[in-house]
Amino acid sequence: MHQHFKIYKPYGYLSQFINNGQKQNRKKLLGELGDFPEGTMSIGRLDEKSEGLLLLTTDGKMSDFVNSSKVDKEYYAQVDGLITEAEITELQQGVEIGLSGKKYTTKPCQVFKLNAPPNFPERTKKIRDERHGPTSWVSITLNEGKFRQVRKMTSAVGFPTLRLVRIRVGAIYLDDLNPGNAIEISNLKAELNPQTL
Template sequence: MPDKHFIIYKPYGFLSQFLSNDSKQQKKKFLGELHNFPEGIMAIGRLDEKSEGLLLLTTNGKISDYINSQKVDKQYYALVDGAITNEAIAQLKQGVEIGFNGKKYKTKPCDVYVLNEAPNLPTRSKKIRDARHGPTTWISVTLNEGKFRQVRKMTSAVGFPTLRLVRVRVGNIHINNMQVGDVKPVEVFF
């Protein structure tokens, strides 16, 4: 049977996995609720429950391993709390120290810049605080590693916690005009 591949716009509040037998997760939302996926499907990388955006799915473990290896860039748009400073952007670009598996970890250098205007993204299902609570800034972060909650930990490390995180690109695959919950079968990723 040929491998199957999909790109999806993972909604906020969904886990990047399929139904679990774990009784603690019975009230959680899983990717299988979005589409009737084939047997053996797996997410390539993950987005945490509070993150949203582009997620690749495949039945081919070798493709998953390749994309998860540090060879493929992943781009995120992050709405951060506050008017981010040039100094904080410079720190993010150089790499910052975050906690990972109970140890300190310095992130690799990455591409970070301020977006001049808010990106055209679908409205999130859960309201984000508004400007009455102070300024916010949209930034773009492109990295080729993927530690647990890395972008969130990075922005917090420089004093600007992430309020909304959307993955918009993996390699040459862009989210483009996809809407929350969209599922698109594709022939191949790269």
């Protein structure tokens, strides 16, 4: 019987359980956050500087399904500066980013500016504060997951990402999880897409 979990991946952790090379020997890994069954893997990745909802599973087929373009992923990004509707529209329509040395235009997606900063726990490494200039928060929902896509998208419209938190995968939300906490999910497919049942 496969097991599935949702976890709040904190800033500074890799989305993996084992080191893949010499450079990663001193990096923090997911296994340090809990006692997970043998064969547990992360579904997709959040880079070391990103935080938020990460799904874990012992089922490779489930991992492939969630990583497919059928499942939306929503991110809250704190960006440097006061983003305007013009840049929001650009992001919604798709922007050109660099990907493995080639140019790639992102697919149209849902983007909106948050009216107030979200209430996330403070990050372990402090983000610069308002004395260094204003910031904005945007929600970006994608059903593709290119390497560092959200960061590249906000930079492409002139607003580099300062903090990135994934808040949703399908119908599963980060909710009140604290960084490093994990909860077991009994029926991952049903939780991801309850309206299909």
